[in-house]
Amino acid sequence: xxxxxxxxxxxxxxxxxxxxxxxxxxxxxxxxxxxxxxxxxxxxxxxxxxxxxxxxxxxxxxxxxxxxxxxxxxxxxxxxxxxxxxxxxxxxxxxxxxxxxxxxxxxxxxxxxxxxxx
Amino acid sequence: xxxxxxxxxxxxxxxxxxxxxxxxxxxxxxxxxxxxxxxxxxxxxxxxxxxxxxxxxxxxxxxxxxxxxxxxxxxxxxxxxxxxxxxxxxxxxxxxxxxxxxxxxxx
Amino acid sequence: xxxxxxxxxxxxxxxxxxxxxxxxxxxxxxxxxxxxxxxxxxxxxxxxxxxxxxxxxxxxxxxxxxxxxxxxxxxxxxxxxxxxxxxxxxxxx
Numbered sequence: 001x002x003x004x005x006x007x008x009x010x011x012x013x014x015x016x017x018x019x020x021x022x023x024x025x026x027x028x029x030x031x032x033x034x035x036x037x038x039x040x041x042x043x044x045x046x047x048x049x050x051x052x053x054x055x056x057x058x059x060x061x062x063x064x065x066x067x068x069x070x071x072x073x074x075x076x077x078x079x080x081x082x083x084x085x086x087x088x089x090x091x092x093x094x095x096x097x098x099x100x101x102x103x104x105x106x107x108x109x110x111x112x113x114x115x116x117x118x
Numbered sequence: 119x120x121x122x123x124x125x126x127x128x129x130x131x132x133x134x135x136x137x138x139x140x141x142x143x144x145x146x147x148x149x150x151x152x153x154x155x156x157x158x159x160x161x162x163x164x165x166x167x168x169x170x171x172x173x174x175x176x177x178x179x180x181x182x183x184x185x186x187x188x189x190x191x192x193x194x195x196x197x198x199x200x201x202x203x204x205x206x207x208x209x210x211x212x213x214x215x216x217x218x219x220x221x222x223x224x225x
Numbered sequence: 226x227x228x229x230x231x232x233x234x235x236x237x238x239x240x241x242x243x244x245x246x247x248x249x250x251x252x253x254x255x256x257x258x259x260x261x262x263x264x265x266x267x268x269x270x271x272x273x274x275x276x277x278x279x280x281x282x283x284x285x286x287x288x289x290x291x292x293x294x295x296x297x298x299x300x301x302x303x304x305x306x307x308x309x310x311x312x313x314x315x316x317x318x
Contacts, residue, residue: 009243009318027222030178041243063174070181081246106247109227115316117240 003034005112008043012062013053018046019061021118026064029071036075036112037068038105039097043118044082049094065095079105132213132220136170139217148215151206155215159203165189167216176221179209227252228312235263240318245272253312255300257281264294281305 006025010017029035039047046062053060068076076097083090083099090099100108109115125143126134131150133139144163148155155163165186169177177185179197187195194200200208209221229248235241241256241263248254254276256263261280263269282299285291300308309315 009239023222026175026178030180030222032180040247041239060174063172067173067175067177067181070177070185072184079246102246106249109247109316110249110313112314114314115227117316117318 001032001034002113003036003111004028005036005038005109005115007038007040007115007117008046009041009117011042011045012051013056013058017118018043019059021116022061022064024116024118025073026067026071029073034075035071035073036108037073037077038100038108039076039078039082040105041079041082042086044078044086044088047078047088047093047095047097049092051094062094068095077105077108128220130214130220133217136217136219139167143217144215147217151204151211151215153204153211153215156203159215161190161194162186162200162203162208162212163216166212166218170213170216170218176213176218177209178221179207182209182212226313228255228308228315229253230255230257230315230317231260231263232258232317234259235266235269241269244316244318245276248276250275253277253279253308255279255281255305255308257284261285261288261290261294264297265290279308 006021008018008021012018025035025037046065051062053062076095077100078093078097080099080101125138128134131147145155148159153159166177166182169182169185183195183197183200186200197208204211213219213221227249229244229252231241231244231254233240241260244254254273256278257280261284264273264278264280279298279300280294282301285294285299
């Protein structure tokens with residue numbers, strides 16, 4: 001079992017990156033890898049609640065973030081600095097997660113076996 | 119294509135549009151899979167459909183087992199029970215009968 | 226010890242900025258492709274002052290930047306492969 005860390009650094013909807021990253025996360029978890037997710041930079045915009053991507057003809061892939069516990073993906077983090085940059089309220093995000101400082105995220109990356117950036 | 123109606127499917131028989139599904143269609147798809155739907159089957163079919171409506175993704179087998187266990191109890195949330203109902207793979211067959219896209223990892 | 230690889234222009238993409246936010250002192254930053262152009266900008270020269278930076282030699286030469294960037298460490302393709310093996314992991318931003 002490998003420790004796989006997936007970083008989301010792009011905003012949702014404008015590109016397929018977020019959906020690809022989430023698909024990869026769910027697939028890795030299905031193969032019983034130890035998956036953790038980190039939302040960084042513009043990737044924190046995936047965490048805004050009550051998005052309606054279908055309004056602009058995009059697929060609602062964000063709904064699957066709510067299924068993470070069923071996939072045994074329990075390690076979910078967001079960058080404190082990035083949340084602050086976009087003025088997002090830590091207590092009003094779409095899914096439960098732990099907020100980490102950039103330094104702590106750097107340490108998480110060191111501990112992972114593989115890191116993939118989306 | 120199923121029955122007399124022109125309902126688009128992928129080459130493996132999964133519906134292209136989840137909105138095309140109804141219970142009569144489920145019976146037809148199940149028949150193609152050599153499954154006669156009992157109340158126990160319906161319970162799982164409705165469960166995976168609700169799962170899809172909530173999370174917009176088809177559950178893989180491990181997730182299906184876990185989610186059913188949480189909602190319907192462990193006597194149903196185990197792969198032995200689900201394989202009894204859907205011998206060729208619960209995730210694969212139940213999602214197909216429920217009119218959902220094929221799960222990413224399919225056993 | 227991580228080898229961070231940035232291939233996108235720092236003007237068009239935030240990859241370099243995001244990478245620098247999380248890089249650890251023992252890590253190495255490898256700039257390839259348009260990622261190299263960042264070193265022509267004073268802002269990034271200063272931001273990278275305390276980071277171990279290397280560049281892919283062929284990408285520097287292709288861009289005619291050898292005279293300006295010659296003082297940075299440069300890797301051949303073979304050395305790039307070697308670096309990916311000597312670091313614990315590679316993160317491609």
